[in-house]
Each structure stands twice: as structure tokens, then as C-alpha cells.
Amino acid sequence: MYDIPTLETARLRLAPLSERHFDEYAAMLADPANTRWLGDGEPLDRTTAWRSLAMLLGHWQLRGFGMWALELKDTDGFIGRAGLMHPEGWPDTELGWMIKPDHRHHGYATEAGQAILTFAWNQLRLQRVISLVRIGNEASDRVAERLGGEHIDDMDFHGNLNHVFAYYAPCQPRRVSYA
Template sequence: MISVPVIETARLRLTALTEKHFNDYASMLADPDSTRWIGDGQPLDRTNAWRSLAMLIGHWQLRGYGMWALELKDTGEFIGRVGLFHPEGWPDLELGWMLKPEHRHRGFATEAGNAVLDFAWNKLHAPRVISLVRIGNDASDRVAERLGGEHIEDMDFYGSDTHVFAYYPPHVEQRRAFA
């Protein structure tokens, strides 16, 4: 079994998703405002939230990386998920994030995203990471831009018009060489 590394930032702890996070995770995925920009845009019931959690946990085993639970460092409160995702059929290694509504617009996604990109560059030696952001999700567009994402194209991704932002390791001089 793979050990999920714990990453700490100034305000956050990125830690392994576990069953202890399930009630908060299921609540987040039951909220239409939280799910409108992912998957089919529909909220999930507890059964499908469990499947989602199990898939994200299994992704670590299959790929050696994945999504972390995002907790406030000072209280341990679960505030969302963040991490790397690359299931079968995905266009590239993706950086994704989702925060509970009451924790949005405080810089948490950017702070956590920077930590995840550092992990991608220094631990995985990834040549590129992308974020897939549905057109209209202006808040996530801004997060991707603050993380240094370059809007490289728009695509139809599972029936939704989607911005593709690309991130490159700091040492890469010719970004388009990886595109």
C-alpha cells in the first residue's frame, strides 16, 4: 500500500483522504454549487460520494499520486480536496481543486495548488501539468492564472466547453516543447 505524503503550507495541511473525511466530503458533493463545474454538474448522493472517495483513494495506489484532503492546519477542519488526477482517457496530468463554499475566495486553492505543483515538479518530475476549467467558472480561471497557468486551448471535454491551462516546471525554457 502506498503512503500518501503530508504536505503543509502556511495555513493548510494536505493529507490522505480517509473514511474520517467522508461525512464532510459527501456534504460537499451534495451541494449543487460545489458540483456544478465538475463531472456532469450534478450533486452526488452518499452512495456516489462514497464511490468518488474510493476512486480518489485508489488513484494513489494505481498512479502513485492523487488528491489530498485539504484541512486547515490550526483546526484540522476538512475544507476540500486538491491534487493530481490522471485517470484512463484523461488528456494529461491534471491539477484540480474543490473547496467547501464557506472556504472559497480566501486564497486556499492557490496556496494548496502551489504546494501540489511543487510536488509535481520535485517528486514526480512531471514535464507538464494541466487544469481543465469549464468555461464560465471564472473563479477557477483566476486560480489557474495565479498559479502560473497558461491558457493554451479550449476543448470539448465530456460535453462541456473547457479551458485548458498548462503549467510547466520553473526550469523549462521553451514551454511549447511540451504542448
């Protein structure tokens, strides 16, 4: 089994997702405010949320990276998920995040994203990471921009039009589009 590392920032602990997160994770995915910009945009029932959690954990085993649970260091409270994904059929390794509504607009996605990009460059030695942000999700556009993402393209992905933001490892060439 792959040992999932724990990352820490000033305010957050990026911890391995586990069964102890499941009730809050399932509640987060059952809320249409959280799923609006992901997949088909529909909330998930508990059974499908369980499958989602299992897929995220399996991604670590198959790829050596994946999503973390975001916990506030001062309370241990679960506030969302963030990490790297590259399932079959994805155009590139993607940095993604989901923050529960009552914890948005506090800079947590940006803080987690910075730690994850550092992990991508220093531990995984990736040269480029992308974020696929559904057009209309202006808050996530702003997070991607704060993280240094360059809007390189727009693409239809699984039936939804997305902005493609690219992040490059230090000293890497820029501008690779999907056209």
C-alpha cells in the first residue's frame, strides 16, 4: 500500500482521506452548492459518495498521488478536499479543490493549492499541472490565477466547456494547448 503523506500549511493539514471523513465528505457531496461545477453537476447520494472516496484513495495506489482531506489545524475540522488527479481519459494531471460553502473566501483553496503544487514540483517532479475550471465558475478561475495558472485554452471535457489553466514547474517552457 502507498503511504499517503500529510502536508501542512500555516492553517491547514492536508491529510489522507479516510473513513473518519466519510460522513462529512458524503454531506459535502450531497450539497448541490458543492457539486454544481463538478461532473454532471448533480449531488451524490451516500453510496456514490462512498465510491468517490474509494476512487480517490485508489488513485493514490495507482498513480502515487491524489486528493487529500483539508482539515483546519486549530480545530481538526474537515473543510473540503484538494489534490492532484490523472484518471484514465484526463488530458493531464489536474489540480482540483472543493471547499465547503461556509469555509469559502478565506484563501483555503489557494493555500492548499500552493502546497500541492510544491509537492508536484519537488516530490513528483512533474513539469506541468492543469486545472479544468468550468466556464462560469469565477471563484475557481480566481483561485487558479492566484496560484499562477495561465489560461492556455478552453476545451469541452465530458460535455462541459472548461477553462484550462496551466501551472509550470520552475524553469519550464510554457504554452502547450490542446487544439
